[in-house]
Structures are given as C-alpha cells and as structure tokens.
Amino acid sequence: MRALVFSDSHGDVRGMEKAINTVSGVDAIIHLGDIERDVRWLEKNYGQYPLYAVLGNNDFYGGRPTEAVIELEGARIFLCHGHTRGVRRGHEGLIAAAKARGCSAALYGHTHVPEDTNDEGVLIFNPGSCSRPLSGGPTFGVLEITDGKCGSAIVDWIL
Numbered sequence: 001m002r003a004l005v006f007s008d009s010h011g012d013v014r015g016m017e018k019a020i021n022t023v024s025g026v027d028a029i030i031h032l033g034d035i036e037r038d039v040r041w042l043e044k045n046y047g048q049y050p051l052y053a054v055l056g057n058n059d060f061y062g063g064r065p066t067e068a069v070i071e072l073e074g075a076r077i078f079l080c081h082g083h084t085r086g087v088r089r090g091h092e093g094l095i096a097a098a099k100a101r102g103c104s105a106a107l108y109g110h111t112h113v114p115e116d117t118n119d120e121g122v123l124i125f126n127p128g129s130c131s132r133p134l135s136g137g138p139t140f141g142v143l144e145i146t147d148g149k150c151g152s153a154i155v156d157w158i159l
C-alpha cells in the first residue's frame with residue numbers, strides 16, 4: 001500500500017492538493033502536524049482516503065492525538081509532530097518511542113527539513129514541509145509498504 005506523508009502545511013494546502021492529485025495509487029494520507037485548519041480541508045475534499053493525523057505545537061483545536069501508532073500492511077509506525085520528542089536535538093527520543101511501542105518506523109515533522117534515514121534499525125522519516133520549507137523547495141513523503149516493510153522516499157517536485 002502507498003501512503004502520502006505531509007507535515008507543517010500551516011494553512012497552505014496547494015502542495016498537498018498537487019501531490020494528492022498527481023500521485024497514483026494512494027491508499028492513505030498521513031499528516032504529522034502543524035496542520036491547523038488543513039485537517040478539515042483534507043476531511044472535506046479527500047475524505048475517501050483514510051487520514052492519520054497528529055497535532056503539532058501550533059494545533060489547538062484538538063480532535064486528533066499528539067502521538068499515534070498505526071499499523072499499515074503489517075508495519076507498525078510511530079507518528080508524532082516531533083516537539084514532544086526533542087527532534088531538534090537528535091534521533092534518541094524518536095528511537096526510544098518507536099522501540100517501546102514495537103514500531104519499525106518513526107515519522108515526524110516540525111523541523112521543516114526532510115530526512116529519510118535508518119538509525120538503530122528504525123526508519124527515521126520526516127517529509128519536510130509541503131508549504132514552508134527551510135532547506136530547498138517544498139517536499140512531501142511517500143511510503144510504500146509491503147509485508148511489514150516500509151519503503152520511503154522524499155519528493156521535491158511539488159511546486
């Protein structure tokens with residue numbers, strides 16, 4: 001299955017709209033916070049896709065968890081925005097949280113800088129910001145999950 005991964009859209013949905021309308025075979029959408037009102041936009045316009053969203057440090061409306069564990073095609077994936085796990089200091093908080101929950105992947109945002117790496121056997125994945133990048137252009141992520149294994153890619157052709 002294929003999931004689009006967004007973070008830090010901060011009220012500008014244009015990148016998400018282009019990505020959703022361009023990538024084929026999408027089965028689910030993940031948003032890693034600082035989604036603001038964009039969660040409503042996703043629900044209204046793309047409600048046919050399962051949406052897994054967590055709240056960021058700029059999200060005050062509630063209705064979504066701050067962290068979550070999801071299971072997609074046998075892969076257990078830890079979702080957080082990142083501000084609760086010290087992501088600006090390194091991967092330690094993400095790795096500990098993922099391992100404690102039996103997850104093979106930790107997805108986060110918050111830094112507005114994409115990252116796609118493996119640390120201590122955990123996939124560490126940040127799609128970057130789809131509207132306010134801090135390095136290069138706007139980005140999003142794609143996860144390709146088969147038999148419990150997560151393939152991952154950062155995409156930078158949004159705008």
Ligand SMILES: [Mn+2]
Pocket residue numbers: 008033034056057058081083109110111
């Ligand atoms: Mn943030």
